[in-house]
Amino acid sequence: MNPILLFDTFACRSSEVVRHRLLRPILIALLLGSVTFGLNSCATARGFGQDVETTGEKIEDAATR
Template sequence: MNPIFLSNSFVCRSSEVIRLRFRPVLIALCLGGVTLGLNSCATARGFGQDVEKTGNKIEEAASR
């Protein structure tokens, strides 16, 4: 492992290879996290609507 001079710091070539190999994995994890986050918002909204409907049904039954 010979260090090379790059912008005022020494970097090993092997660390550059590792960084390039894991970049697609990191991108996939980020995209997966965003996808799950967006889906959870829709799920929470749907859950809130279900709870609201259930509450309305309980109120109607109680008022009889």
């Protein structure tokens, strides 16, 4: 076997490992960010629903007077 070819194969494996080690924290950060965004949007939707409910109650009270 040619030692240069063995070295090239090792270099490719090494670069894949480095790429994987760099990609993993980025993917974890994106996942955590999307979960955080999702939780915040649920709270916002709940608050919006409460505002609409309060507005509807005020309209009903004004209509019954």
